Amino acid sequence: MQHGFTYQDTLATSEKIAWRIGDIIGGAKRLDFVKPFMPESLARVEGLAFLTPAEQRVLNQIRGHAYLSIFGLVEEFILPFVLDHARPQLEGDDFRARALLNFAAEEAKHIQLFKVFRREFEKGFGSPCDVIGPPAAIAKAVLAHSPLGVALAILHIEWMTQRHYVESIRDTQTLDPLFKSLLKHHWMEEAQHAKLDTLVAEAIAARCTAEEIETGVADYLAIGMLIDGGLDAQTKFDLAALEKATGRKLSESQSREALDVQRQANRWTYLGSGMTHPNFLATLGGISPAGRKQVEGVAPAFC
Secondary structure, X not given: OOOOOOHHHHHHHHHHXXXXXXXXXXXXXXXXXXXXXXXXXXXXXXXXXXXXXXXXXXXXXXXXXXXXXXXXXXXXXXHHHHHHHHHHHOOOOHHHHHHHHHHHHHHHHHXXXXXXXXXXXXXXXXXXXXXXXXXXXXXXXXXXXXXXXXXHHXXXXXXXXXXXXXXXXXXXXXXXHHHHHHHHHHHHHHHHHHHHHHHHXXXXXXXXXXXXXXXXXXXXXXXXXXXXXXXXXXXXXXXXXXXXXXXXXXXXXXXXHHHHHHHHHHHHHHHHHHHOOHHHHHHHHHHOHHHHHHHHHHHHHHO
16 A cells, blocks of 8 residues: 555654643533534434433433543553564664654553543443453453454554544534544544554564464454454443433333444444445555455445
8 A cells, every 4th residue: 555654754743733631621621411422423322213312312422431431442452562563663763663652652641531531421420331341351362363463453443533533523513522522632643543553564564474464364353353242242331321321221122122223333333434444444455455355345244
């Protein structure tokens, strides 16, 4: 893929857009629970006609809580992966070393940001919302796969983040402004991470044999299935949180419908939107044309 990404350019851009957590959340900067947090294209709550508009808004906010919490989880394995990749490359290209270390520092900041968000959410929402985990166990399971497989999974996540903000969030005017600001600031830095991880994935692939590349693609798909299993559990957590928050017990048929709709919404949000991103597919195709074809073959199940 002729992308033109460089370590020097991404570092320069990142330094221009640097922001601090305290500037965007905390203190007088509070979430507005009168408004939805997530765009409907990701939340998919309005199709659940048995829920009142107020209940749909509550489920939307629960999905927003899970969204940023899950980003916090995935960045728990992105951070050590980037550090492991950066360590052998501290000598040589100074821009590469600085860009990768800055990448890691920003991911650490995002983990902290999402912890602050969860505390603020818990203050205002008034009801518990469970999230899959623990983060260390998920990170261990993901990092047990080959470096190329993990790099491709991270690349998927980075481009997924870009797609969500650009296609679904940026021009939506009905969302809580603070939650939208969190997503915007996260997107701003992740835009550089998508470029850096493209370079990382290509560098890893360049050192791989044909067999190792095949293993890397298989591991990427295996990580996807691991995430899919977690999304199934998260969907159930979200609906349980809805019942606690509203005091309403869904009927058996309503529960089945809500599970089906929300499970597929989560699959699109975290899997389909990344697997089908043109930039992700272009990089994957440059590494393994057969791998790209394989991913394109399974992607419709997650859309």
